[in-house]
Amino acid sequence: MRTPLLGRWPAAPHRTPATGFDAFISYSHALDGRLAPTLQRELERFAKPWHRTRSLRVFRDDANLTANAGLWPSIEAALAASRWLILMASPEAAASVWVDREVRWWLANRPADRLLIVLTDGELAWDADSGRFDPDRTTALPPSLRTRLGEEPRWVDLRWLRDAEQVEPANPRLIDCVADLACAVRGVPKDLLVGEHIRQRRRTVRAVVGAVTALVVLAVAAGVAASVAVRQRDNAIRQARLATARALAATAVANIDTHLDVAALLAAEAYRMDQDAQTRSALFQVTAASPYLRRFQPLPATVAALAASGDGRSVFAGSDDGRLLRWDAPPGAGTGPPVGQPTAGTPTGRPAAGATGTPTADAGGASPADAVISVRAADRGITALAADDAGDRVVASDGTKLYVWHPGDPPRAVFAGRVAAVAVSPSGRTAAVVGGQAGDPLILFDPGTGKELRRHRLDAGWAAVGLPDDRTVALADGTGAWARLDAADFARREGSDEQVTPADQYYCCGYSPDTSYFAWAKYGQVWLTAHPAGPDGAGQPRSPAEPAAIPIEEPDRFAVATDGRAVAAAGGEALYAYLTDGGVKRLPGTSGTRAMAFLGTHRLVTATAAGSTLVLWDFDQVSRMLAGPPTDAPDTSNAGPVPQLAVAPDGHRLAVLSEGHLRIEQLDGPARPTEADLDAYSGIPVWLSAERLLVLSDGPPTGWPDRPTWTQPAPPGVRAVGLSPDGGRLVVVTADGGVQWRDPATGTVRWSVPGPGRLPPERRANTAAVSPDGRSAAVVAPDGTVRVVSVGTDDVRQLAGSNARAVGYAGDNLLVGGADGLLAVWRTGREPDRLVGPGAAYTDILAGSPDGLAVRLTGQGTLVFVDVRSGDELGRVALPLPGRSTGLAPWGATGAVADPGGREFVTATDSGEVLRWSVDPADWTRAACDVAGRDLTRADWRLFVGTAAPDELSCPR
Template sequence: MSGSVTVMPPWAYHAFISYSHARDLPVAAALQRDLRRFAVPWFRHRTAPLTDRPGPPHRPLRIFRDVTDLSAAPELWPTIEAALASARWFVLIASPGSAASVWVRREIEWWLANRGPDRMLIAVTGGQVVWGDGDFDWAATDALPREPLAGVFEHEPHWIDLRTLREELGDAVADFAAPIRGVAKDTIVGDHLRQRTRARWTLRGAVALLTAAVLATTTAAVIATRQRAIAVDQRNTAVANQLVGESQAVQDSQPGLARQLLAAAYRLKATPQVTGALAAGAAIPQELRVAADRFAFRADGRVLATVGATLRLYDPATLELLAEKPLDGKQVSAAVFGPAPGHLLAVADGTDVLLLDVRDPRAPIEAGRLVGGDELMLAAAFTPDGKRITTADRGGNIQEWNIADPALPVSLGTMPFRKRFARYQLQHQPGGKVAAMAPILLRKPTPPINDELAANISVNPTLLVLLDERDPSRVLPSAVKETDAIYTFAYAPDGRHLVTAGRGAVRLWTASAGGALSAPVTLPVADPAIRVRHIAYGPGGRIAAVGDDGTVSCWDVSGSQPVLTAQFRATPADGKYVLADELPNDGPDEDWSAAEVESPWNPLDLGFSPDGSRFALLTPGGNAEAETVAPPNTLRIYSTLDTRQLGARSVLPGRAVAGPDGTRTVTADEKTIRLWDTTDPLNPRELGSVAAPDTVQGVAFAPDGRSLAAYFEQEVWAFSVDPAGPMREVARWQLVDGQKSCPMPGYEKLGCLIQASAVTFLDRGTVAVGDLTGQVSIFALDHPDGALATVPVTVGSLSHLAPLAAGNSRLLLVAGQGGLVEIWDFTDPAHAGERGRLPGGDSPTWDAAVSPDGRTVAVVRRDGTATVWRVTGGGTNMHRIADLTDTGSLTAVALTPAGDRVAVLGRDRTLAVYRLGDDTATVELLLPVDASAEATASLSFAGGVLSLATAHGTTVVWQLNPAANARALCVGAGPPMTATQWARVAPGLPFHPPCT
């Protein structure tokens, strides 16, 4: 014990409460509160004096508890020791937490050493207290500390059990109040009841007098409050929806502000329009204001570098600034990471190239320097093995360096072009033996102008030059002829293709390992008049290009034909153009048109992240309306998980079907079935795959998640899904013509093909398959020889099958394209029969959904109606919850696993999510789907997300949690919104920065 002891008056407290803060803080507070005033008249407030004279209570007790009674003492224990010394009783709140507490043990030790056990009271709030032979049974007792209580009590002490009471102690307080006040328990309980009765009658009299006076005022206030609340709610609804529109208007020019406007809208009110915009918020690019001219992603995708006068390193996932390192402050013309492991960053800084080691992104270091001549370095490119680097300067010097030891770079030779360049694009073919160049010559107007201005107006196309890496002085022949003069080019990450952008078109070339180019394919463009001067090639067949007007075009070239998947604008806030008539006259040898003279909208840099999930674009300028001084340039980071659905938060290949608990998902992509861990649905992890015998047209999970069924045309397969091993085929069946409906009259020469159209599991071992002839075939996993039964149904061509909750029966919902929806009993497949039909009209049924527990059913039809039922009575009763209507046909429907929400997709490509009550359906989200997605795509809920399986071969996922979406929007939200900007969009409303 050290330090001075706080001096308190003797007997300052009636009792000292010792307890564990981690577990028993609520019950300690309740005991202090109730013990102070137990049996005390309501009008008594002065604390009772401490005397040794027993008697009826009249005033509140003094009870010490450290949270309420400790002052700002320089040391904690002296103050507690002083309180113990001035207390008459010790109340121990016993639990496993207090038994393990060092402070509680120390307080008990002091009390036993200075007071003894006679004035110790025990209240048990958790664990066990067991008395043995002359002491506590310490093998069973865990609510008391063995040290120092072992052997202290000669007889079993009285303890009070509060384990079921916690914060509402009631009359159990009498067990503590009686000994502390020195009166019998019966006496103090009687006093307490009398005081409570007296207080109740006093209160009733006061209430009776006040009620009449207050009633009229209260009624008027309630009405006024309700009207005001309604008015505020209507105002918030209108302003929140208006902010959604404002966000859409500025997301091209000020994406960070657009993100903040949506976050602000959510603060006001989560209307269906707001929650839908939040779900699709990933379509708005992130905005990062940077004092930089170039950027680059590290090869593993975990570091984003921006380079200017200062090197800054960011975490791409959170945009957290990891490190800053001042550079030489010269003009930066290029920044590029080396190939994997990719920790070396080359920066063309002035006349040199810096080599920076960013293995540790929080502590970058300079690893070496390639010293150039007097000309500005324009380009740097690593060889595929990362051991060499090629540089190019404005004077036309192409130099090769060995950087096996970055600290001691070795020049391997220089190849002078004897020309001066405005810009220089340089890239080594990944996996090949070629270095490709696109040097743009520096213009020479008369009278002469400085190099920087001359470079800005030098925009004419050039030739693609291919060099043999083994002999850089050797120029290889190129299929890109003079007539195909280009502005830019980029190799695919695997080196097998090259994309070029020239005067006439954007073309995709096949590239051999030796560098030869062949079989050019022209990529589709929305407007051929827009020239493309900047282009990037990412993994997975992603290509992005920026046109003169700031239009960003995205292509998917992974399939047999390239597809233009998306276009969006990257409008600069303060972009500048140079007009032809502002330029000096050319000399007599110059030949360039006015169209070539006009300076384009000129991005500083662009590129994909290594995994292709993001595309970044660095542009000059920023938000001209910002009130604060900000860095001069803007880095926009677009989500390119699926460029047809830019708002997707996750993407899976193929059509996805969620498992029964949502933690596993299966996707079917052509002939490959993949199993995914979707415990975190926004970050799926592939568990394994299996090759299907043919193209998969439909797939279903068994209720226990351990089997899959899939089909193609007339063939049905079953696969085991064993978490401990790979998926494998366990059965294969053929559909048969049980109705003798083939061949169709008049089409005998075409033969007969029974095409499956729906599949589900009746139970974990029984599969039901519907087909276009209107029959349901039942198969058993343990019966691989064929169908147990083939049952004709009356709904016609089948579109959907799903099991219903039916106790011991096996009921199946059967929906047909003709409009009928029936319930069939397949308990005995050989004697299956129709149990009933759902009303709904004659309009064709597009889709049906049943919740995983089989208790909620939803059907959507071509006439724009959706009907939702609850299944009761073991499947015998269908209670109609709601009818939903839309202006156009509804094409897809999904239910949450709990059956409390339903999502429908309209042909106008709007997703609507409704919350279901007992007899109501309330819309809570409206989400426009990109027009490039097929309106007949399928929907599913799992793990708090909504999935859309589209016809273009992917399943995209949206996060439905609006709070999480609002937080995600605040990552990469650019400069904070200003009060002036807020007053413009929400005049009269108080301003609170939405992302703080």
């Protein structure tokens, strides 16, 4: 209830003070933080002449106080400069120490009748008998005010106004309440003040209307000019942004082979700036490029030497400025998260070797995942480096001193003298060092204690030393000479002075860590040679291995895997690896190599030519485009039908059918695949739901998981099958090109149209296709024409042209692959909307996704991604050769399909692998950021772009 304003307001004339305030508002910020500014604004504007900024000057702390070291002195000064105190009463104000303090000051220094109460919440209850507020019912007054008033005060009830943002200033209730307060502060009767407020409003309206009328012509003209200017400005900004994005995309593509880390970052930034066909293609290309390149790892120093732990988990580097660094590399392909997802290094479970995980650490601590550990060892550059299998013992040299690095301890010098090569045994209990010249000693010592075990003077200089175990010392040079000594007494067990390398110019040399293998090059060929005493020698002389041809004219860096099954060679900007089980592999993406070492057999780490970045190569990695690790395809011959693939509607399961063998894989979890052998040799799977699969084949229809059968027989030689989104229409294309509409549950034929004749042999894939909505089917007739059948009607349309080999659907686009390699995209009309290609000799493999992407397979095993809406080629990836069978070219035994969500394509090659290719740019962006291992820098931008760098350069992971 609102209490009427009892008595009379003091009739003192109003004069707005020059330096003081007409009123001071005391309120609770917690409750009235939004209402107090509204009350202040309306009081200052009430009955305001149009030419003045305000009619009253009202103090409110948030609006009038500046930053001040003393809060209460500032408030006290404002109280002293104010003529009235307006208390916004509420339970929160009653509990506020600051509100109570302001009221106590006012009652002590100003008359009580100069205090106005605005009730915003709670209750005020006056007890006439006791002449004070009832303490049991009054909840809105601070303690200092409850007993200080001698008569019932006047107040304004604003409890109805709880949300100031929803109340218009013209609301009559608000005007009436503001008038109550304003007439008291200004000392003017309420009726006169309200009348003055109305007159001033009318005068202001007339002035505004006149001004608006005078300015309207200018405003229209200026508005037109401004609109044109804004459009031109916005267009200029868009064009500049588009031009910058396209320049970044072009720069990214240009640097793929030499600076893939920067190229990946530029492509990600280009796509973030503008998502068009060019930036998306650039992002695709950097993600698909150099498939074995796993990631870059920036270092805080320039690398001069590299070594790896025998377990393949840790990489050790020696820098030009005498530091030792350790990086625990991410796990191998197939053992970690899917490629393209955020990744981190793997903890080794071992304490870090003398560092805390920061690039400049020099004390003990544990190594965080993916951290680079850096410690100071020498005053000059590190020239030789070796580590044990576990990475717990590292031996390094700067050419004149030997240093040992233990976990948790700083490196320490254990030997002074000429050092050419060092070695550590797999167990880490023995280390060896040679000087490299005749007369230099061979020294064995305990790397755990640094204590010298024994030494032996060598009559010849040896380029490499190894410790296959703690009992054997292996020596080798660059010509093929080798020796095996007994570590106990240095007795020569076996060896040879036979020269393996040619006498004239050749390029030398790389050694496996135990020197059992060494590599050298001549005439563009790298020779990988095993010493007779090595693991493959069996004590018998062995001629050099068959050389690997590599196009490097003058290789100057070599690395050999411990087991001798891989060798790498670098020279200039070229880098190649040769694997005995994988052949020659080109490794583009960097501008040169300074040092390298193998982690096991299928992983290689190199230091870039500049030496400040490590590069991890993984030969088990198929591509960074993959959405998950590869899985094995059915182990069948590649001379039979193309494997048939189907992804469940929810995208969680994949069915692969090849030569009567059915495999169902879980795409989003570690569950083991389900396998079954069917009665028929060929067939096509179709998912009736996320849980139920039906296989139509030459035999009886087979279901999974409970193997239901139809009450009606299946047509023989099914060539294509599709299910409508509502699950009520199963469309089947028969061996003669006929189209049937069947009941999915019983197989009953509800509608059919005959075909043009026997279709091409079953090995020819994609001779028929069903649209995603189940409303049409396309069939390649024996004469190369394409018939499009409208399911459920008699509408049969023949497309122009007679050289078709394959058909498919990408959303509502019909794709027709021709014998000439062209891809025709049809929607409506008598002519195709566009032609894509050819550019390659394509197989019949063709698949489209719901959002308008397509993949085609070339005769060389290259998967080509195309945006059928624009006709642009996004990029290409190479499918890996199957490793479990031989026979015909495997690409005729490869199938492809898109998942229903349009984020992936799946390919499967008989006796090869099932691969999931991501076509989601968000995955490509994450893969680009992951491979770079860092963010763009302003130095990168200046060097590769040449313009002012933006403020935000972080990679959009």
